[in-house]
Amino acid sequence: MIYGEILAGGKGTRMGNVQLPKQFMLLDNKPIIIHTVEKFLLNDRFDKIIVVTPKEWMNYTEDIITKFIGKIEKMAIVEGGSDRNESIMKGIEYIEETVGVNDDDIVVTHDSVRPFLTHRIIEENIDMALKYKVIDTVISATDTIIQSEDGETISDIPIRSTMYQGQTPQSFNIKLLVDSYQSLTNEEKGILTDACKICLLKGQTIRLVRGESFNIKITVPYDLKIAEGLLKGESGK
Amino acid sequence: MINQVYRLVNPRHFEVHYKDESLSSPLVAVRPTYFSICAADQRYYTGKRNKEVLSKKLPMALIHEAVGEVVHDPTGHYKVGTHVALIPDDPTEENPVIEENYLRSTRFHSSSCDGFMQDYVFMKPNRLVSLFDGLDLEMASFTELMSVSMHAIRQFKRRALYPASTLGVWGDGNLGFITCLFLKNLFPEAKVYLFSKHNDKAEHFSFVDRIYYIDHVPDDLTVDHAFECVGGYGSESAFEQIIDHIEPMGTIMALGVSEYPVALNTRMLLEKGLSMIGCSRSGRVDFVNTIHFLEEHPHVQEYLKTLVGSVQTIHEISDISKIFEHDLMTSWGKTVVKWQI
Numbered sequence: 001m002i003y004g005e006i007l008a009g010g011k012g013t014r015m016g017n018v019q020l021p022k023q024f025m026l027l028d029n030k031p032i033i034i035h036t037v038e039k040f041l042l043n044d045r046f047d048k049i050i051v052v053t054p055k056e057w058m059n060y061t062e063d064i065i066t067k068f069i070g071k072i073e074k075m076a077i078v079e080g081g082s083d084r085n086e087s088i089m090k091g092i093e094y095i096e097e098t099v100g101v102n103d104d105d106i107v108v109t110h111d112s113v114r115p116f117l118t119h120r121i122i123e124e125n126i127d128m129a130l131k132y133k134v135i136d137t138v139i140s141a142t143d144t145i146i147q148s149e150d151g152e153t154i155s156d157i158p159i160r161s162t163m164y165q166g167q168t169p170q171s172f173n174i175k176l177l178v179d180s181y182q183s184l185t186n187e188e189k190g191i192l193t194d195a196c197k198i199c200l201l202k203g204q205t206i207r208l209v210r211g212e213s214f215n216i217k218i219t220v221p222y223d224l225k226i227a228e229g230l231l232k233g234e235s236g237k
Numbered sequence: 238m239i240n241q242v243y244r245l246v247n248p249r250h251f252e253v254h255y256k257d258e259s260l261s262s263p264l265v266a267v268r269p270t271y272f273s274i275c276a277a278d279q280r281y282y283t284g285k286r287n288k289e290v291l292s293k294k295l296p297m298a299l300i301h302e303a304v305g306e307v308v309h310d311p312t313g314h315y316k317v318g319t320h321v322a323l324i325p326d327d328p329t330e331e332n333p334v335i336e337e338n339y340l341r342s343t344r345f346h347s348s349s350c351d352g353f354m355q356d357y358v359f360m361k362p363n364r365l366v367s368l369f370d371g372l373d374l375e376m377a378s379f380t381e382l383m384s385v386s387m388h389a390i391r392q393f394k395r396r397a398l399y400p401a402s403t404l405g406v407w408g409d410g411n412l413g414f415i416t417c418l419f420l421k422n423l424f425p426e427a428k429v430y431l432f433s434k435h436n437d438k439a440e441h442f443s444f445v446d447r448i449y450y451i452d453h454v455p456d457d458l459t460v461d462h463a464f465e466c467v468g469g470y471g472s473e474s475a476f477e478q479i480i481d482h483i484e485p486m487g488t489i490m491a492l493g494v495s496e497y498p499v500a501l502n503t504r505m506l507l508e509k510g511l512s513m514i515g516c517s518r519s520g521r522v523d524f525v526n527t528i529h530f531l532e533e534h535p536h537v538q539e540y541l542k543t544l545v546g547s548v549q550t551i552h553e554i555s556d557i558s559k560i561f562e563h564d565l566m567t568s569w570g571k572t573v574v575k576w577q578i
Contacts, residue, residue, distance in 0.1 A: 027239075028257045038238030038260050042268070042308045042357060044317045069260055115239050116255065119268055119356050120552070120578055210553075214241075214253065231239065231255045 001105045002126055003174070004040045004049040005091040008033050008061065008112035009080045011054050021057060022218060023112040024064070028231045032218055033061070034068045035115035041072065043122050048099075050091045051112070052080040088195055089181060092174055101174050106130060109195065110169040113218045116230070121169065124209045129171035134199045137211040138164035167211040170196050176204065241356040243554060243578070244296035248284030251557045254296065264359040266309035267321060271378035272354070272574040273302040274564045276468075277494070278347060282561045285496065298351035300574075301325035302381040304374055305358065307365070314362040320372070321365040322380040323353055324524050338388070338518040345518065354557070356578070366524045369532045375573045376542045379411075381519070382571075383541070384527045386416040388519035389464060389490045390423060391526065396514055397488040401427045401461045405482065407451075407475040408466030409433040409442065411544060411571055412492060416464050417445050418540050419530070430460060432478065434471070438569055444540065451478060459484050468493025476501055485509040492516050546570025551578050 010021035023033040033051070040049050049072075053061045061077050078094045080087035088109055095101055106129040108122065121137060128135045141163035147156040177195065180202040184192065192198050196206050218227050242254045260266065278299040280286050286294075303323045307315040315321065325346040328337040337343055346352045368377055404427050406417045413431065421429045421444050428446040432454065433439035439448045449458070451474070461484050467475040472495040479489055480502050491513060506513065531538055546567050549560045551574055564572035 030257065035239050035257070038258075041260060042238065042266055044308060116241075118241055118578070123577075214255075231257060233254055 001047045002045050003095060003107040004046045005107050005109045006036055006051045006112050007087055007109060008051055008053040009087050027227050030068060031064050032115050033112040034064060036112050039117055045126055048074050050076045050078050050094060052078050052087045052091045055079045084193060085195055092178060103175055105174045106171055107174050108169045108171045111217055114168055114215055116214045116216060118212060121211060125169045125171040128207050128209060132207040133173040133176050134204050134206045135171040135209055136196045136206055137167045137169050137209045139211045139213055141165055167215050242298050242351055243354040244298045245281055246296040249558060251554055253554055258359050260309055261311060263312055265307055265315055265362050265365060267305040267358045267360055268308050269303050269305040269353050269358055269576045271304050271374050272300045272576055273379040273571045275302055298354040299347050300352040300354045301347040302379050303353040304377045312362045320368040322368060322524055324364045324521055325381060326518055327364060337520040363521060366528055373542060375545050375548055378573050379571050380527055383415050384519035384523040386419050387527045388523040389492050389516040390419055392514055392516055393490050397462055398486050403428045403460045405430045405432055405460035405463045406466060407432040407479060409435055409438040413466040414544055416466055417442055418537060422534055422537055458482055462488045464490045466492050468495050472499045480505045488512045490514050490516055544570050545573050548573045548575060550575040553578060
């Protein structure tokens with residue numbers, strides 16, 4: 001089975017008023033997460049698409065999906081966990097409880113706030129995850145990457161041609177990911193914020209899928225402005 | 238959903254643009270799988286259209302010859318996974334006399350609106366035609382071009398004044414090949430003659446009854462009716478030769494596009510009482526007829542496969558220009574594109 005898991009863990013920040021979490025902010029009059037869900041729905045290789053979201057936003061997520069897309073049988077909305085990896089695992093627990101997990105099952109995990117992904121990126125994640133088990137989506141680094149241990153002085157300047165920027169989707173053989181995660185100590189779980197890194201530390205080879213520079217993550221108002229600019233750029237005829 | 242649209246913004250320069258699409262609209266979402274490049278696309282790509290046309294139409298996604306796979310259909314007409322041919326003309330009105338491809342209000346993908354170079358294409362259900370199982374998709378990518386021949390032949394059947402015993406086809410390019418092949422199978426009693434300029438191209442036309450090279454046509458040779466598939470600078474000499482060799486009251490089907498005014502020997506056109514029928518593009522009925530014809534004639538499919546000059550894959554936007562440049566260097570056959578961007 002092939003699962004899509006869309007991570008919508010943002011809770012919004014309290015600044016006098018309760019703000020909408022970023023995944024629900026409007027991009028061209030449509031919540032960002034809806035754009036992302038729609039792209040997943042157009043790939044019929046997914047047997048199930050799971051949206052993982054904080055408990056208090058589950059109703060809201062369901063409401064807007066119904067409003068903008070309709071009732072979709074192959075979608076499920078699942079309560080997220082305390083952090084990104086815990087949320088991924090909550091989605092996988094849902095699979096374990098409802099269908100069960102087979103050796104070859106894969107999950108394509110994706111940030112709900114990356115609505116610009118393409119058919120190719122999804123397809124290559126599926127094809128390569130089926131073959132190689134763990135996949136990360138990346139683009140070549142265009143800026144020189146500076147490493148600083150103390151935030152004040154440079155400790156290293158890695159060779160740029162070997163540097164990439166991580167995007168999503170990240171895709172996994174489900175059993176391999178679960179085994180890797182469960183073998184971590186609680187302390188390790190707290191430090192390892194990237195699911196691919198969990199597998200890397202367990203000695204797993206991770207293959208790369210080429211992302212796109214426009215597959216941006218909308219996290220701050222500046223990103224939303226860029227996304228709006230992209231959509232409202234020069235129109236065709 | 239944010240759809241990526243790969244538009245030509247200036248000659249030889251493509252950019253990705255983004256467009257919101259709704260899955261709840263009454264349109265069928267299709268993932269294009271194979272394209273083929275048409276001379277009309279190349280006229281935009283190389284900037285051969287005049288400046289006013291280019292500035293009015295660009296930026297615009299190119300490609301109007303394509304097949305794809307249905308990925309979402311809220312209208313219930315197509316199962317997900319159905320392979321379809323995409324019809325590039327999009328009529329906005331119905332007319333009892335004027336066919337959809339001749340209505341001035343009809344939009345045409347890659348001419349008056351974006352072509353099919355998109356992540357997904359959203360089409361009205363009647364702008365798609367299901368393909369039958371087993372049809373070679375690389376070959377099917379140029380169904381639109383086949384439908385243009387099929388359209389011209391349907392018009393010819395309606396409008397020719399007398400049956401054909403000899404049919405002349407001028408033009409040894411892709412359209413000439415398909416037109417000869419279809420005529421030979423739809424009019425098995427008639428002799429089909431190819432009028433060719435290039436020896437190497439004519440060698441592919443093994444199924445015609447006779448090949449004449451245009452600089453060695455016997456003076457006394459006649460054809461009942463003629464199909465002009467030349468276009469461009471060659472149009473004028475082709476029409477001149479057709480008018481010289483066609484029988485009185487014959488019908489000339491004009492298919493070749495020319496960017497330039499073409500002089501005609503109207504004296505002889507009048508004296509012979511000739512009919513000249515312009516043909517451009519095709520309509521849904523021609524697509525349906527083409528697919529049905531291919532299903533009924535498996536050997537025609539084999540001939541058409543020989544027209545696939547090369548199959549190129551597009552993975553990223555920079556590949557698009559490379560493939561258009563490759564197509565420009567190709568002297569024979571269709572450049573087919575596997576769309577994996």
